[in-house]
Amino acid sequence: MSKKKGDKKAKPGKKKDHAGLSVVDLAPTITHAARSMRTALTRSLGESGLYAGQDGVxxxxxxxxxxxxxxxxxxxGVKAPTMTRTIGRMEAQGFLERRADETDGRLTKVFLTHNGLKTVEQIGRSVSECGEQAARGLSDKEVRTLLKLLKLVEQNLQPAQEEDQDSLDD
Structure with a gap:
């Protein structure tokens, strides 16, 4: 008697059976994974003096x-007041500086300082290390599939892109 795909039963002491998972598990699972990644990245960046989210800036x-x-x-993808506070904090830390635009004095633009530029390489290393940690136990093919699926999920959650896609389907 041969088993059909999906007829697998969980064996004691083996990996947890995920057959009971459904779309209602998607949001909390992605949220928890993102929070865990952010925590690991924050820990990794700790010695540079950067806080969560500052690496993206x-x-x-x-x-x-x-x-x-x-x-x-x-x-x-943050609100302007949040960005303004983040910029102020990072400016006080010596990572950024604000300058008036050369052609339009009403505009303020943000630039990296020498200290800010020095952190780019460290951020890259931290991102790479955290990515390797997160992908532990996954094959290269599984990582590519996961990335493709997460990008699709992100696209599906973007309202403007969703509307654009709907107009393309008409």
Whole structure:
């Protein structure tokens, strides 16, 4: 008698059977995984003096120097007042500086300081180490599949992209 796919029973002492999982488990599972990743990354970045979320600001400015606080907030998916407080804190820590725009004095742009630039490499190492820790026990193919699926989940949760997709389907 051969077993069909999905007819597997949990064996005592073996990995937990996940057959009972459903879409209602998706949000809490992703939230817990993201929180665990953020905690591990924060621990890894601790010696640099960076706090949770500040690494994203530095990496965004490393890609594109001289963004306004509003542009940074939009790119990182946070509200403008949150970004303004984060920038103020990071400026006090010596990672960033604000300067008036050269062509429009009404605009303030944010730039990395020398100390901010020095943390880019450390952030990269920490992100890599945390990624390796999170992927422990997964094959390369499973990691690629997980990334593809998480990106799809993220796209599905973006209202503007959802509306754009709906208009493409018409």
């Amino acid at each position: 530095i990496l965004a400015l490393a890609e594109e120097e001289g963004m306004t606080p509003g542009q940074l907030a939009l790119r990182l």
